[in-house]
Amino acid sequence: MDRIYLDNAATTQPAPEVIEAMLSCLRKTYGNPSSLHSVGLEARGLIESARRKMAAFINASPDEVIFTGSGTESNNTVIKGIALSLQDKGNHIISTAIEHHAVHAPLSFLEEQGFKVTYLPNDDEGLVDPDDLKKAISEKTILVSVMHANNEIGTIEPIRELGAICRERGIYFHTDAVQTFGHLPIDVQEMNIDLLSASAHKLYGPKGIGLLYARKGVKIKPLLHGGDQEKRRRASTENTPGIAGFAKAVELAATEMEREALRQTRLRDRLISALLELVPESRLNGHPKLRLPNNINMSFAYVEGEAMLLNLDMQGISVSTGSACTSASLEPSHVLAALGLTQELSHGSLRFSLSRSTTEEEIEQVISTLTPIIAQLRAMSPLYRKQAVK
Template sequence: MGKQRIIYMDHSATTYTKKDVVDVMLPYFTNHFGNPSSIYSIARESKQAIDSARSKVAKALGAQPDEIYFTSGGSESDNWAIKGVAYANRKRGNHIITTKIEHHAVIHTCQFLEKEGFAVTYLPVDRYGLVDPSDLEKAITEKTILISIMYANNEIGTIEPIQELAAIAQKHKVYFHTDAVQAIGNVSIDVKSQNIDLLSLSAHKFYGPKGVGALYIRNGIRIENLIHGGGQERKKRAGTENIAGIVGCGKAIELATADISGHNARIQVMRDRLLRGILEKIPHARLNGHPTKRLPGNLNVSFEFIEGESMLLWLDDEGICASTGSACTSGSLEPSHVLLATGLPVEISHGSLRLTLGDVNTEADIDVVLEVLPKVVSKLRDMSPLYQKEAKDRGCNV
């Protein structure tokens, strides 16, 4: 069988940039190219465009415009939030709390700070990937200065009880940061009512351009700069602004948060049908993550006796784009740290597949995947010594 049309089911890795977003960006590559730090008219146009985008991001989060700082994306925002708070508050304490299932932008940053003399607690999660608020409360000490817990997991889609977790942080007068890169456009966020002090986001996860994101920093937070140089972003983040990218980020978040419930309803119907079909057609398959407290488009399933990487290659040959987990670790042969943290055995975690749906997907796409995927799994199992051994041990076909 040759390649069919591309069926893209890896929206957690990245999304395409919507035409409406590209259209508002284009003038800032050509006619409105002025440096916002200059004082002539075309520079003022650039500055006004950035201010407008800042207001759009703030509105989407329930924040004030002067609490939004544009960055190069989620990884920079995570690094700035964690390192910035750690260094600025070191005299008050050196303890940070995070979880075992964070994105590597958070985990590796915390591991770096451990080498700098900071103590880090990595909270466990249950089999669904949920943090127990009581575990967080028990972990807080008089030296705790920051808690960083992701809003929704990028691999298994589980949505954490952020408001409850942040309330615990507020009670103990500890700053609370959330990596909300996967959450924007999928859940309604209000940083004030949810007691969130810092929040990271990245435009390319919600149909905006790559290379631009933002960090929300509640007014009054003590935080050091991550990037030094000029006085851009109100002297908080040096570097000539990515005007077109920032404009695109503003437009994208405006579109993504305009009708979250409507978006979720359409995507979730397709996701649930896809899950039902997979579990009905493929034996020895299991859903990873929480069955209901999860991102609407996220589906992470493990198939016993096969390797996820092999599945991806066969699916790609059929024009289906999927993932085994985080795009940032797709070149790694190590099992997912997220799946291992949920208690999934190593051998089963190796056979995981992440299908994440988005605006381009249709019911016809679901039909194709449900036709192709069972055949792919069956062929791979036919070549699997583990599968053959299981069949022999049971004395039957498995």
């Protein structure tokens, strides 16, 4: 049976061109980039070529691009590094209630060290109000971190406006762009971004390689200490094959991003409208328009998300009940809770995330497969039968 994979927000299948670029690197460009002989210099040249591609992709300078091991490492480097660099200036950081755990966890760590964190509220569609940021800023504020788009509900935040507020106040502005890098246009100059995190495996690249953009002049202490790699900003021998794969993934994204966004938006809206029409007591989570082209997050009353997921999996369809990083937890999604959903609706949610390989036929198959699954599960639910009697 051909599997329908709709969990691309968790990870994507590496593109064939990416795999080939990595294999070529593993075979031929295996030198240590810090070595001064020709084999090492060849690896260094590949890395610097990739750095230039990354920089051009977001309208940055090559020396503002740092290669890391993941989006999580990039987020931790920003949050801890800025806090350590500027602790003499202030101890206040502003973020949001719906950030990824790779932002929330280091913020919690800093709170244990005496830093103060303000979590901005959001509306019932996941949007943050720039006026709330203005009110939250104090003389002690040293960093604002707001994700570009939410990994669970797909809502796209007003990054340009939030960044402008920070720029006016002289406060560093960071955005976790792991879900948007390679899927939405990003111009760090136009969007007033000082720091940005990205990860290759969300855009058909390999796992184990990330990116951190740090605007020239930003003071940030490194997370890792050791060698002089990445101009002493990130010690560790560079992952040359991973960087080669990341660069190829960005090269592919640059040629097809706009076209794919339109195509996936059409498929996304088809799935949303069909499920809302065919499944009573269903709801869309997140903003209906200001959302990632490939993201659908929906809640279905009187059914468990895990039960729907397992039934779909047996039919050859892979989806998610939320963020892959918290899939082992029985706690309801903190993102859906921040939207005001009850625990019951939060537990009855599914996330579908499309890719460049998703077809119209696959979307129709998901619709025709999921609707009877929900009906069957509801028929076994005492709560559903109880409300049906009413």
